[in-house]
Amino acid sequence: MDRVNKALRRVPPWVVYLLGVVPFVTVVVPGLSAIDPVRSIEWGLGLWALRLILLSLTVTPLRWVGLNLLRFRRQIGLVAFAYVVLHFASWLSIDMGFRWGQIGADLVKRWYIVIGMGALLLLIPLAVTSNDASIRRLRATWNRLHRLAYPAAILAMIHASMVGKVWTLEILAYVAILSGLMAVRIWKNGVKRVVWA
Ligand code: HEM
DSSP, rough: OHHHHHHHSSSOHHHHHHHHHHHHHHHHHHHTTTTSSHHHHHHHHHHHHHHHHHHHHHHHHHHHTTTGGGGGHHHHHHHHHHHHHHHHHHIIIITTTTTTHHHHHHHHHOHHHHHHHHHHHHHHHHHOSHHHHHHHHTHHHHHHHHHTTTHHHHHHHHHHHHHHEEEEHHHHHHHHHHHHHHHHHHHHHHHHHOOOO
């Protein structure tokens, strides 16, 4: 593991932003020629948002087992947030066509959208404070604030699980991963420090 960590230390963190463009291309390019392009792009962006949120939560447990990705955590979190925003924007634009009446009706009719919005709202303060100046200014509050990542991930997971009529194997795997991450965290830090402190 030491050799891997040593090699990773030579990788500049901005590489994560470059890599972050790849899923966008793999979603949008085939999505445009899919049978249902709107659904394909919207789901693809949502799935990547979820995968990247989970990846950002694995950084700390991976460190406990020796793999140090800490210097990439901010970039992974920000790329995840970008995918949440893109997913939200795809709903607002290509799905709803900015028809505000329909947007209102969709919110009342489909609860999972409200839950998704809750996740997005919780992630905004995390994204806004993901910089050195905020860490210095907020100190201990910063750590507490960033624990919102767990409630946000839980809401995102509930949202994604409610969309389909059946749970796909992929969604089941993500539920298992998030449950595992939470269990490990509770085991290490206690309930209070996982969800709120
Ligand atoms: C952290 C935030 C979010 C994540 C991780 C997320 C993730 C996902 C995922 C993974 C799916 C597909 C589910 C599946 O494959 O079974 C999905 C679908 C969907 N999401 Fe989100 N989502 C988030 C926030 C939002 C927000 C804020 C909105 C809109 C306000 C939204 C609207 C939708 C819609 C409308 C669908 C279903 C599309 C359809 O049925 O064609 N999501 N989301």
